[in-house]
Amino acid sequence: MVTVLYLFIMKLKKVVELLNAKVITGGNRLEDEVSFGFASDLLSDVLTVDSENLLLITGMANLQAIRTADMAEISCVVFVRDKKMTPEMAELASENGLVTIESAFSMFLAIAALHDGGLKPVY
Numbered sequence: 873m874v875t876v877l878y879l880f881i882m883k884l885k886k887v888v889e890l891l892n893a894k895v896i897t898g899g900n901r902l903e904d905e906v907s908f909g910f911a912s913d914l915l916s917d918v919l920t921v922d923s924e925n926l927l928l929i930t931g932m933a934n935l936q937a938i939r940t941a942d943m944a945e946i947s948c949v950v951f952v953r954d955k956k957m958t959p960e961m962a963e964l965a966s967e968n969g970l971v972t973i974e975s976a977f978s979m980f981l982a983i984a985a986l987h988d989g990g991l992k993p994v995y
Contacts, residue, residue, distance in 0.1 A: 880990045881905040884948055884971055887927065890985045891950065891975040896957050898948070898971030906948060909991045911983050915940040923994045929982050931955055935964060942968040950975055952982045 885902035888895055895902065907925035912918055913932050918940050928946045930937055933955035941949045948971040951957065957965070957972060965972045975982055987993070 880992055881907055881925070882927075882986075882989065882991050884973075886989060887948070887950065887986065887991075888973060890989045891952075891973070891977055891982055893950065893973045893975040893977075896972040896974055897962050897965040898969070901947075901971050904947060904971065907992065908994045909983065909986050910994045911979055913979075918944050918946070921994055926994065927986075927991065929979060929986075931979060933957055933961065935961055937961075938964045938968065938970065938972075941970055947971060948973065950982065952977055952979045 884904050906927040908923050909927045909929060910921050911929040913930055915932060915936055926946050927948050928941055929950045929952055931953045933951050938961050950973045952975050954976040
């Protein structure tokens with residue numbers, strides 16, 4: 873018996889659409905794709921995730937969230953609960969080539985919308 877793993881890929885423009893969100897940095901990269909989603913407000917947990925093409929969903933709108941995403945090689949961060957990025961965060965995100973998105977959705981609703989749209993969890 874052969875087991876086939878189907879990998880779902882979601883374009884970032886679809887993430888923006890599903891979350892009724894606003895792109896803050898990296899607007900020219902909305903054709904980029906993510907394979908998995910991970911949600912956490914504990915940034916130390918983010919560093920333990922070993923996955924490629926990962927989308928981070930968090931309510932921690934601070935410089936440390938941008939630094940953590942960069943260290944974990946995460947290309948896109950979605951800030952939920954209507955959290956707003958500071959100009960310093962946007963500058964650091966741009967310098968590091970991150971796509972950053974703001975959504976008014978709660979973390980629960982954002983996760984549900986992305987999951988219903990086909991994005992898979994890391995585990």
